[in-house]
Amino acid sequence: MRQPTAVLDPAAARQPPRLPVMFYPLALLALCLPLIPYVFSVNHYVLNIFMQAATYGVAVLGMTVVLGYTGQINLAQAAFFGLGAYAVALGTVAYNLSFWVALPIGIALAALAGFVLGLTTLRLGGHYLAMITISFQQIFDLVMVNWADVTRGPDGVAGIGRPSLFGYQLTDDRAYLVFCAAVLYLMLFFVWWLPRTRLGRAMRAVRENEMAAEVSGVPTLMIKVIAFTLCAALAGIGGALYAAGFAYVSPDNFNFRVSVDFLTMALLGGAQSPFGSALGTMLLILLPEWLRFLKEIYLAAYGLAVILIMVFMPEGIWGIGKALWQNVSRRVRRPEEAVPERVDALQLDVAVTDASPILHLQNLKKHFGGVKAVDDLDIKVRRGTVHALIGPNGSGKTTTLNVLNGIYMPTGGTVFVDGRDVTHAAPHVRASHGVSRTFQNIRLFPALSVLENVMVGAQRANNPIAPGTASLRARALAALGFVGLAHQANAIVRNLPYGHQRLVEIARALAGHPKLILLDEPAAGLNQTEKQELVGLLKRLRGHGLTIFLIEHDMGLIQQVADHITVLNFGKKIADGTPEEVLRHPEVIKAYLGEAANAAA
Numbered sequence: 144m145r146q147p148t149a150v151l152d153p154a155a156a157r158q159p160p161r162l163p164v165m166f167y168p169l170a171l172l173a174l175c176l177p178l179i180p181y182v183f184s185v186n187h188y189v190l191n192i193f194m195q196a197a198t199y200g201v202a203v204l205g206m207t208v209v210l211g212y213t214g215q216i217n218l219a220q221a222a223f224f225g226l227g228a229y230a231v232a233l234g235t236v237a238y239n240l241s242f243w244v245a246l247p248i249g250i251a252l253a254a255l256a257g258f259v260l261g262l263t264t265l266r267l268g269g270h271y272l273a274m275i276t277i278s279f280q281q282i283f284d285l286v287m288v289n290w291a292d293v294t295r296g297p298d299g300v301a302g303i304g305r306p307s308l309f310g311y312q313l314t315d316d317r318a319y320l321v322f323c324a325a326v327l328y329l330m331l332f333f334v335w336w337l338p339r340t341r342l343g344r345a346m347r348a349v350r351e352n353e354m355a356a357e358v359s360g361v362p363t364l365m366i367k368v369i370a371f372t373l374c375a376a377l378a379g380i381g382g383a384l385y386a387a388g389f390a391y392v393s394p395d396n397f398n399f400r401v402s403v404d405f406l407t408m409a410l411l412g413g414a415q416s417p418f419g420s421a422l423g424t425m426l427l428i429l430l431p432e433w434l435r436f437l438k439e440i441y442l443a444a445y446g447l448a449v450i451l452i453m454v455f456m457p458e459g460i461w462g463i464g465k466a467l468w469q470n471v472s473r474r475v476r477r478p479e480e481a482v483p484e485r486v487d488a489l490q491l492d493v494a495v496t497d498a499s500p501i502l503h504l505q506n507l508k509k510h511f512g513g514v515k516a517v518d519d520l521d522i523k524v525r526r527g528t529v530h531a532l533i534g535p536n537g538s539g540k541t542t543t544l545n546v547l548n549g550i551y552m553p554t555g556g557t558v559f560v561d562g563r564d565v566t567h568a569a570p571h572v573r574a575s576h577g578v579s580r581t582f583q584n585i586r587l588f589p590a591l592s593v594l595e596n597v598m599v600g601a602q603r604a605n606n607p608i609a610p611g612t613a614s615l616r617a618r619a620l621a622a623l624g625f626v627g628l629a630h631q632a633n634a635i636v637r638n639l640p641y642g643h644q645r646l647v648e649i650a651r652a653l654a655g656h657p658k659l660i661l662l663d664e665p666a667a668g669l670n671q672t673e674k675q676e677l678v679g680l681l682k683r684l685r686g687h688g689l690t691i692f693l694i695e696h697d698m699g700l701i702q703q704v705a706d707h708i709t710v711l712n713f714g715k716k717i718a719d720g721t722p723e724e725v726l727r728h729p730e731v732i733k734a735y736l737g738e739a740a741n742a743a744a
């Protein structure tokens with residue numbers, strides 16, 4: 144295992160995000176696109192198609208945030224788009240408001256709807272969330288059609304005016320297209336930049352592994368609600384631009400079919416990239432025009448083209464293009480792109496001044512129906528020690544960890560961390576009190592880099608580090624240095640060997656300045672050399688005053704590191720004491736021999 148190098152490398156801590164080389168020609172092309180109508184003669188129909196692409200594009204960027212970054216399905220994007228559009232339509236036509244007053248009202252209405260929908264539905268996931276967003280979309284359609292006194296019903300709203308900008312009235316289609324394109328590019332930049340922020344990293348962590356994110360300190364429900372709100376706000380902006388652009392809106396423009404179009408556009412282009420979403424929007428709007436020459440079979444050909452692209456390019460067109468580009472660029476990578484080797488030493492020292500237990504499980508119970516997985520368990524863990532929890536398979540060890548960590552609510556009993564009752568606190572709140580954990584089956588954020596994985600751990604609430612990305616980066620690099628993996632910082636974590644992934648999980652736990660670290664079978668799947676390295680690592684952690692609560696089956700490892708052992712069988716404590724006392728305890732021998740005898744039979 145590589146030892147940390149205790150040298151500060153400020154450059155390593157302050158690396159700005161790199162723009163791919165291809166960005167510049169593409170950006171130039173994108174900037175030129177809306178200017179084409181000024182150079183070549185373009186008819187009104189084509190201008191309308193471009194305008195639709197630009198306004199839809201803003202809404203599809205919302206899908207990147209909610210679906211691409213956060214992994215949540217949304218089939219109501221057209222309803223949010225419609226809220227923005229109707230605010231401008233009715234605001235300017237029925238209430239004589241200026242576009243610039245109606246626009247923020249539309250954005251706020253859409254964002255509010257996204258927030259409320261998110262808050263009420265995001266405790267549900269997958270199919271349930273899909274169903275609820277579809278229902279919201281249907282309710283929106285019904286209200287728009289039937290509340291005719293306000294919405295003007297199926298007839299829609301006509302005569303919507305264009306805004307003026309710095310005294311210049313955007314009545315010319317070409318000028319309005321440039322305006323829409325400018326808004327689209329601004330939003331594109333925002334959505335591109337978002338993953339580099341704390342919020343964006345938290346969103347991607349939620350997408351990759353919600354439980355691991357929550358346990359690492361990410362308030363997952365709040366992050367999902369924020370993602371939904373941002374997504375809806377972007378749709379509101381797009382809708383507002385659409386209404387002013389086309390001068391007429393009706394409920395048909397914002398029905399369920401349009402929501403499916405938005406989803407398809409994001410998936411087709413590549414939902415995880417804002418550039419993919421923009422590309423998907425452009426393609427799905429242009430494809431019907433290109434295929435029109437097929438006349439009767441046009442719809443079938445259109446459907447087939449979309450299906451083929453989706454089947455053969457599950458990451459979207461942008462995803463394929465990016466993978467190809469990365470393959471080429473890997474061969475010509477420049478030396479300055481090398482991963483930082485020099486990092487800060489990890490500051491870990493936890494003062495062991497207090498004789499009170501850092502963790503106290505009091506009469507803890509967790510029952511699953513008739514199964515008493517944890518039954519009246521009482522454990523006190525002393526500060527600065529390695530406390531092992533052992534027992535035969537199915538004896539309740541992982542359930543104990545899940546209850547003390549907040550993944551399960553107990554059936555009875557109390558959990559005290561550092562004297563504080565955290566029995567009913569969410570896992571991310573416990574993380575903010577300095578409790579971190581690793582999992583029996585590794586739970587990382589597979590598509591994120593090693594460094595990003597560890598930065599998610601560093602950004603937990605109350606982590607005593609300076610604000611800003613540089614200190615998060617420095618802390619994460621220091622944690623990686625401590626486990627000997629700083630040189631892998633920029634690797635994508637799913638590409639690492641199993642043993643290294645275990646170390647990344649430990650680094651993620653360490654990055655949050657924990658007082659208490661819970662390790663669930665950290666030696667599982669490691670070879671002998673890696674196990675010895677793990678023993679060294681655990682001893683170093685204890686040397687820094689950290690308390691380790693450890694589940695492990697490897698008795699050799701336990702004997703080398705444990706100060707104290709608690710033994711469980713059938714959810715009950717059968718022994719508790721020093722390794723010498725416990726491993727000679729007749730009940731323990733019986734429990735383990737019984738298991739061995741059963742296995743032999």
Ligand SMILES: Nc1ncnc2c1ncn2[C@@H]1O[C@H](COP(=O)(O)OP(=O)(O)OP(=O)(O)O)[C@@H](O)[C@H]1O
Nearest residue numbers: 511514515516534535536537538539540541542543
């Ligand atoms: N979500 C659940 N629903 C129902 N029963 C459960 C659940 N989780 C655990 N159990 C049951 O609770 C008991 C304890 O399981 P647990 O996974 O905590 O044991 P363990 O000691 O960690 O086992 P191992 O060493 O194999 O990981 C088992 O009988 C298990 O089947």
